[in-house]
Amino acid sequence: LAKTTQPISMDSYEGQEVNITCSHNNIATNDYITWYQQFPSQGPRFIIQGYKTKVTNEVASLFIPADRKSSTLSLPRVSLSDTAVYYCLVGVMNTGFQKLVFGTGTRLLVSP
Amino acid sequence: DAGVTQSPTHLIKTRGQHVTLRCSPISGHKSVSWYQQVLGQGPQFIFQYYEKEERGRGNFPDRFSARQFPNYSSELNVNALLLGDSALYLCASSWQGASNQPQHFGDGTRLSIL
Numbered sequence: 151l152a153k154t155t156q157p158i159s160m161d162s163y164e165g166q167e168v169n170i171t172c173s174h175n176n177i178a179t180n181d182y183i184t185w186y187q188q189f190p191s192q193g194p195r196f197i198i199q200g201y202k203t204k205v206t207n208e209v210a211s212l213f214i215p216a217d218r219k220s221s222t223l224s225l226p227r228v229s230l231s232d233t234a235v236y237y238c239l240v241g242v243m244n245t246g247f248q249k250l251v252f253g254t255g256t257r258l259l260v261s262p
Numbered sequence: 263d264a265g266v267t268q269s270p271t272h273l274i275k276t277r278g279q280h281v282t283l284r285c286s287p288i289s290g291h292k293s294v295s296w297y298q299q300v301l302g303q304g305p306q307f308i309f310q311y312y313e314k315e316e317r318g319r320g321n322f323p324d325r326f327s328a329r330q331f332p333n334y335s336s337e338l339n340v341n342a343l344l345l346g347d348s349a350l351y352l353c354a355s356s357w358q359g360a361s362n363q364p365q366h367f368g369d370g371t372r373l374s375i376l
Contacts, residue, residue, distance in 0.1 A: 191350070192370075194305065196365070201362070249295075249310065249320070
């Protein structure tokens, strides 16, 4: 079972780039890495997903080294509204089902 | 397009009672998963259903059960409620529940046990 480890909290200021690193040492060959964002009293919101190298979308980039034992979520020029909990997940796929294993996440606080 | 919808949004029950939570997936999604999120922790996997069949079960007691209907909506049932069942219950849907298909979450049902 692939477990993830990420910092408990991070602080940043508006306009800065934020990089959150997650380690997943026992990731399986067919597992994808997914990041979610969660605001209080809301469900997690999908941010980005990747398998290897680099993935970029309109809100974030995901960097995955060749050994895939870690990944880094990069949020360019954060704003106050990016204050949230960010979860790194590795999808555990076994005989055709998907079980997301959430850790405690990284609590990002963006200040003015 | 409508996202994942859950009902009710809030619910208060007493110990020993039974509760049914409902979820409607995104149109076209055939897989539904349920998660329990206790305050201050990440969501914990309870069940996954795909094409009306249970595909996965987390470490929850038999008091928890679920089912998926022909229209792919789902119900989560919890019997003999305990104080520790107080949590945010989240439903997520994806097309087929595969690892490379992102799950889309609803905003949950907040269950409080008195």
